[in-house]
Amino acid sequence: MATRLFEEKDHIALYQQFRFSPQQNLLGVIFSYLERKKTNSFQLAVDVGCGSGQSTLVLAKRFEKVVGTDISAAQIKEAKRASHPPNVDYFLCPAEALPFKDSSVDLITAFNAAHWFDAPRFLREVDRVLTPAGCVAVSSYNLEAEVHYKDCSEKLTEIFMELREQFFAYADEKIQRVMNGYKEIFDSLLYQDKKRFIDIVDKVPFSIAGLMGYVESLAMYQTFLKAQPEVAKALLQNTEKRFLEAMGVSSRDTTVELWMKHICILGCKNP
Template identity: 30%
Template sequence: MAFDGLPDRKNNSVAQKDFEGEDIVGVYESIQPEWPDEVRQALADSLNKNESREVRHHFLLDVGCGSGNLTKVLANDFDRVLGIDISESMLKVAEKKVSNPKVKFQLVYDDKLPVESSSTVAVTCGISFHYLNTPVFLAECDRILVEGGVLACFVFGPNILTSLHGTPIANYSAESSRWQHIYREFQINCGMDEVVREIHLTRYEAIFNALTNPTKHWRHIAKRDVKYTIKKMLDYMSSIAGYRNKTFPDPTKDPLNIFREGLIAILREAGLEGSEDTEFVVTFEFSAMIIKKTNKFGIA
């Protein structure tokens, strides 16, 4: 697989700081939408198309499992599950949340995945793939996956804004979208490089397009409506690593304040108030890029 132009995350200490501490865990738990049951079906469909007997190992590795939200949804479909993450704070929450004897969690700092070669039927990432050292991770997936095994990278993003009564406010995917504009402006103001911005803005489609493996396929999974306030949306944006690991002494140049003004303008134009507790609906779209390991084409 060629990943020309995509970042190689070679220093996990930076990412570790971004996801450590009770405060950031609390923010994530309050703002992240729940993974829909359709992610189970997407993974099951990919595995059920296999004719390889090796898939009967039924071992799932969830990489970057965080607080265990995706792990919990997928766990019942496998005989054994291991969730790994670099954040001890996140894993403490995961262990409390997922009370399933088949599921274990492990703190991992190394790029090497802590499982034996040819032992895993599925590797999953829930909106964590872009934090990984891409070439090393793919080589490790190639090592641990059985023939016919699957790498499934799930992602979601806030795509459509509507009023509580269903009136359209903004569409992230629309041409000349103001919603996408303030999102992009926020990332630029945070100093994100162009490649990382593209990954975020296209919700992994940039990564998918860079993959050369012929077994890859993109799957739109589900949409979910979640009630948000301006404050909750600001919490969502402030959870982005590119913002959290920087300081902005001048409030007028703080990317979050600039984003707030843009969001308030969009909502007021639609006839809504601009207070912190102004409510609206965010439609999250869930997708996946799925790659199968076959006799002819490895993952690395």
Template identity: 30%
Template sequence: MAPKDLFSAQSGLYKKFRPTYPPELYQQLRSLLQTHELAWDCGTGNGQVAAELAKFFTHVHATDISEQQLSKASASDRITYHLMPAEHTTFPDNSFDLITVGQAVHWFDFEKFYQEVNRVAKPGAILALWGYGVLSISPEVDALFNHFYSGTVGPYWDFERRYVDEGYTTIPFPFQEEPAFTGAITAQWALPDFEGYLNSWSSVQSYIRKNGENPVNGFMEQVKEVWPENETKEVRFPVFSRIGRIKK
């Protein structure tokens, strides 16, 4: 089965409005490694994670199936971007000290991806999978948001979204587990930030394709009743992870 590409169409929105991960996540990953030569960021999207890894790795290879997403990635002489699926790469055996997947592994074929991980990872390398859950802002906004998430666009999420809702606790993970990173992404958002983030959702794009209208427009009118247009609010996303060491 061909891998799903659900984010090319809104790649610009994705780069502008998707949240960024806390620095403590990268600090924890760095502490688990003895060498920092080569990293692979799978499902890199617009290269957000790859850019952070390049701060402490000699070189980073970053892969994605979306040419549009990769076109938005920042150029760096320490990052090489590849248009290829995570399950089938051209990397040599025993290459990587660290393999990362941020908010993407639920789209992969787990069995084939893990076979590739075992092939290209160095003995003792780290595999880190993480994502972020449903945001919270305020009781008034959250009540509207939760109805929109589960009710309005709920039927338009692909089935893989359940792995995110379950905090990756139900994905297969055949590796020696290290302590998971838990924390939160926090940001200060105005209404346009919130609206842009919603429009980057795959479920919203599916809704538009099927119904010919954008459900975010009506929803934002409701939100404006409890969120003044000139006001910024703190947005919080819980971060979850599975981190493992690859034994050979």
């Protein structure tokens, strides 16, 4: 069964505020693959592990119907509460037991979520619900990001990676799937037509305050925070101070770019 995380009220608020939707370069790879593989109209897409819905919404303009699913009732409640177009809906269910008929779904996506699933059971469900020639796209950003601002990008990236190392010891063991580039999931996907990308880069703008909020939203930081609350809070405060000093600015609203490298697995069901 999928791991249950991101369910506490404060964590959900951070997730909704600071997590970002799938970005342009990643979506370009996914949609280009989809355009090459699909011969039917795009009718139903299902976004599994949708959280509070940021990833689900990017599918709405390309499909007649889009459904986001998640194991967390609190996340689904937040997704339903947020603004969304009429062709988007949200269901509460585990990734390994999707409430869709056999051969009824044109696209399955899982953004930054599949490492939490029971991968073999999830992939069996993918195969069951996909239409002939239906597609699956599973992606995650990896944990090695760069922070860019003027001529101090190298220093900012060094500070950011030092921050990550401080709480990486609190990462769930399933994060190793991300560190391994989702190779386990790729190998378990039995379709002949499949591809794995490990170097898609998107540049995400963040204020310094927003970047600290993004870090707070990470599951491993939340585990660190519960274990050592004062140490965890002081670490973020000190990191923010180091960023501002390195940049030579005083405002935490100053914008930097976070260069995120994505892993992406694409597959097409054998027709």
